[in-house]
Amino acid sequence: MTADGFDPESMAIRPGATVVWKNVDEKVHSLEIIAGETRGEPVMISPGETYSYRFPDDGPREFMYFDAENGKSGQLTTGAQQASTADRPRVDFTDARSGISDASLNRGTITGVEIVQELRALRISVDVPGYDVLQLTIDRNLLDARASGKDMPFSIRAGSSALSYDETGADPESRSLRVTVPAGTESIIIRGNAVAAEPLGxxxxxxxxxxxxxxxxxxxxxxxxxxxxxxxxxxxxxxxxxxxxxxxxxxxxxxxxxxxxxxxxxxxxxxxxxxxxxxxxxxxxxxxxxxxxxxxxxxxxxxxxxxxxxxxxxxxxxxxxxxxTKINPFLIVAAIGMSAAAVLYVLYRRLPGAGKAPAQESVVQDDGSNLQSVFVEKPHLREDDRMVLKYIVDRGGEALLAEIRNKFGLPKSTAWRLMRRLEREELVEITKFGNQNMVRYKLKPEAHQ
CATH class of the missing domain: 1.20.120 (Four Helix Bundle (Hemerythrin (Met), subunit A))
Incomplete structure (x- = not known):
């Protein structure tokens, strides 16, 4: 959403897709979605803010979207005239993981690559003011031409004209081509007999x-x-x-x-x-x-x-x-004294052999002050890292990873990355407990008595 209207003004999407509008202007804009005679409630979108809306998946339909702040509108279609992204997956030829590598022209420029699934082909858009040579290596999982286990020639054309090419290399994973490109060519079709978008991700x-x-x-x-x-x-x-x-x-x-x-x-x-x-x-x-x-x-x-x-x-x-801190200090002392006395009495009554000489404790738990000093020394810790650490300390210094995931609603991958961050900070250690992972808070030396 801009000062001049919507960009783009019209678009086509798959049924059930979610569209996000973002206000990139310096003033508030409104968004109203209209379907036939049905008008939605206007939504106010502040500068820099976004609004998302999931469209129905009940077949081909047309919608209007309107901004009353500047009187601009746009059009959106679902279904039969849906976006071509599903049929024309684009290939990021600058990323070797896409299935295309070492793509170049001697003098011209490659402006885009997309899959044409119905032709089992790649369409390469180019800008070549003069005679040029296109070189590229194609992953066989992306595009290949084979029959009876043997490599077959690709069909390479620019418009109605066939282009000559040399195959400069082939191995079990890829094939490398060198294509002669006439001046003024805008797009090149490289056709095989098998094409797939899976290698693109x-x-x-x-x-x-x-x-x-x-x-x-x-x-x-x-x-x-x-x-x-x-x-x-x-x-x-x-x-x-x-x-x-x-x-x-x-x-x-x-x-x-x-x-x-x-x-x-x-x-x-x-x-x-x-x-x-x-x-x-x-x-x-x-x-x-x-x-x-x-x-x-x-x-x-x-x-x-x-x-x-x-x-x-x-x-x-x-x-x-x-x-x-604004509570009367005498009341605080009295309240703390009474609470502490009650707690100490209960703990004393629960001790086996109460009244006997106490045995030496082998483990000293963090009372929270040590954790606070950790937060001061490590201000870069994320808020969710701090919350998890506090949870572990509150549970006596250890907790099962499964308990932590359930407590904070974390996916397994997210919880594991969080634990690895805390491990790198030397704040926790992870050990096996049966067939589960136990996370223990590592007390700093000064916390031991």
Whole structure:
């Protein structure tokens, strides 16, 4: 969405696809989706923000999208006139993983490569002002010409004219070609008898894109602001459109993780905000000054509403601490003294052989102060890393990896990457516990007594 309207103004998509609009202007724009006589509720989109919408999968339909702020509209079609991306997978010829390598022209420029599945061919778009030579190596899994286990010639044409070529190399994985290109040629068709998009990472990219769109939509339905995930999904969609399918898969995976992370931190931030509110009420009841804490909490709620969950979590902690420190110190001492006495008595009664000389403890648990010093020394730790570490410490310094995954709703791959990060920081160690993985917090030397 721009100051001048939509870019593009019209597009075609597969039924059931999700479309993301992004406001790249400096002012707020509105978006209204229209299907025949049915008009949707206008959605206001702030500068830099995105809005996603999943279209129905019930066959060919036409939609309009309208921006009342500048009176501009666009058109979208699903079904019969759907986008050609499914039929024309693009090949990122700059990436050797795409199945094409060493692609070059002596003087001209290669502007694009795509698969033409119905022809079992590659279409190579070129800009050649004069006579030129195209050289490239093609992975057999991408395109090949074989019969009875033997290599057959490719059919190479520019328009209606056949082009001559030399095969400069062949091995079990690929074939290398040197093609003569006449001046003024715009596209070259290299046709074989077998073509496939799998080596491009095409199917994986669109599968992950659809998963990311679904995950993000589910969190949006819960009211979670998924700005970072939206941006990553938009980048992934752009990468897929350009044929950078491996890159698109990575970005879509990051979008999924960003959405999960936003939800997790939103839950924790909301919990701490509630704790801060409770502390403020308690302190106010005891006659403490909570004006600073209330101001912090108001700002926290504002930041939270915009989706700044990590910042909101930090601010909520400050607000809670600000409220707590304003409680009358004599009341604090009395409360702590009574609580400590009660806890010590209960622990004493539970000890086997209470009243006898205590045995020397072999393990010293972290009371939390050591963990706080770790956070100070390692400010680069991610918020989800900190949350997991605190969970492990709160459980006595160890937890099964499966328990951690269930607690924070982490996919296996995400949980394992998180553990590896903490291992590299020398904060945890992972050991086998039966057929499961046990994660133990590594106490710093100064924590031992």
């Amino acid at each position: 095409y199917q994986s990219a669109y599968s992950t894109l659809n998963e990311a769109a679904s995950v993000i939509a589910s969190y949006k339905a819960k009211g979670v602001v998924t700005g970072e995930a939206d941006d990553l999904l938009l980048q992934a969609t752009d990468a897929a459109y350009l044929g950078k399918y491996h890159f698109a898969t990575d970005l879509a995976g990051e979008a999924i993780e960003a959405a999960h992370r936003a939800d997790r931190i939103a839950v924790v931030a909301n919990t701490v905000m509630n704790e801060a509110e409770t502390s403020i009420m308690a302190t106010k009841t005891l006659g403490g000054d909570v004006s600073q804490a209330e101001e912090l909490l108001d700002h926290t709620k504002e930041v939270y509403s915009y989706g700044g969950y990590e910042e909101a979590l930090n601010l909520a902690n400050y607000a809670r601490d600000a409220a707590t």
